[in-house]
């Protein structure tokens with residue numbers, strides 16, 4: 187599996203200025219190339235190369251391999267969207283490097299990297315996990331300048347652990363009240379996150395009203411801060427879910443939401459989730475952490491997971507008196523709606539694996555309220 191390790195470069199002041207100039211020059215070259223590519227109707231790497239390679243090098247003073255990387259970057263940008271429109275590159279957009287213009291210096295925490303002032307030796311700092319990943323670096327790196335820091339994003343090939351044969355399945359539901367609920371009814375509340383979001387939202391409103399230049403700057407910072415907070419939360423949650431499953435030698439079961447966008451059956455709840463980027467990120471983090479640790483991930487049919495009774499199997503719209511509650515009109519079982527959904531997700535994965543357990547037993551096994559007790563709720 188391919189993963190990206192981020193390492194931080196520590197250039198001295200002079201090197202930093204050179205790196206910045208290099209990055210800006212490369213992006214100016216990409217802008218120029220994109221524009222003539224779009225107007226000539228040539229957007230493929232091969233065509234761009236033949237049309238503009240020599241010109242690109244001469245105009246912007248790039249070495250052969252740097253020019254090749256710029257052409258590749260522009261061709262990649264043309265792969266999405268309208269071919270007739272040009273692409274513009276931020277002056278500090280990430281610049282790809284390969285092993286002809288960049289290398290790790292053996293035995294030193296430093297890299298040798300091409301700049302407009304020739305090759306530079308620049309030290310870096312990274313954590314133990316990254317250092318281990320770097321031994322599997324694949325040769326392609328991206329130079330980035332983010333919030334005043336120089337970073338290298340290094341693509342590494344990481345071994346996946348072979349998936350074990352699970353003896354149990356953990357059903358995971360993503361909700362709105364609770365971000366994560368499993369079939370044992372354990373929740374990771376969204377309260378803390380909502381709190382931070384609300385605070386940040388009101389701060390943004392206030393800044394928008396002000397409209398001054400410094401307010402705009404603060405706004406940009408705030409939006410980055412929120413994204414980082416969400417990302418951090420998703421990392422913590424996904425790690426907890428995967429480690430918990432590993433301890434119990436369980437598979438993790440999630441709703442399969444791929445391709446559902448085209449299906450008419452996607453209900454409002456599923457649509458809202460599909461368009462919620464935070465959940466998309468959380469799902470993919472769970473999937474990749476699980477692959478690293480050999481935890482099997484089962485994707486189950488998402489239809490009616492919120493309407494079906496996890497106890498008797500009855501599917502009815504009226505089983506959901508409100509967004510947060512589930513109460514079966516057939517057998518009377520009541521539970522938080524997302525817990526009921528997590529139980530259904532688990533049950534579907536068990537069935538698909540041929541680990542069939544009668545519904546009632548499944549509930550008792552998974553620590554949910556028993557059939558009788560739940561009537562009292």
Ligand SMILES: [Zn+2]
Pocket residue numbers: 495496497498499500514515516517518519
């Ligand atoms: Zn029921």
